[in-house]
Amino acid sequence: MNKNLGGRGKKSPYETTHVRLPLPIKDRVEALKSLYISGELDNYDKKLHEDSELADRYRNMLTGNNPPSVSDKKLPVDLDNALAEARSILKSKQSARKSVIKLLTALYGIEITDDDLNA
Known part of the structure; x- marks a missing residue:
């Protein structure tokens, strides 16, 4: 998806809205927006899920709380x-x-x- 340049009269190819958000997270929101525009957001979500599962397994290994697998x-x-x-x-x-x-x-x-x- 190409990022539209310009101001008034330029329509984005996706639905938009205006949101007030805290300044400390503005950079993160803009990073998510750029991932969405580039079409890599699905890959990012998948990678984030895999990373969280890996972190859970690593944490369980360190604490010795390994749940037995089926x-x-x-x-x-x-x-x-x-x-x-x-x-x-x-x-x-x-x-x-x-x-x-x-x-x-x-x-x-x-x-x-x-x-x-x-x-």
């Missing part, structure tokens, strides 16, 4: 038993919420409650 957990039920349990739950024709609670309880071997799904 691949690290061994399910107490094998696939055949899980499928059999899922079929029996589907045959009971209960609500989806109750069915999910039963399936998760069977898979992970811990009692899952309705409150756990609401959290």
Whole structure:
């Protein structure tokens, strides 16, 4: 997207608005505007998200608070038993919420409650 030069009568190819903002963040807002005009804002958002995930992992490594990943957990039920349990739950024709609670309880071997799904 090309930046329009000029004053009155020049229409931007995007919607604009007037905003009052604190002077200390003016440079940051202008930097975001230039990223938007150059079309790199999507890449910037993606990079920012990746950087925050990397920072979280690094912080967890330093503090020792590594949450176990799904691949690290061994399910107490094998696939055949899980499928059999899922079929029996589907045959009971209960609500989806109750069915999910039963399936998760069977898979992970811990009692899952309705409150756990609401959290």
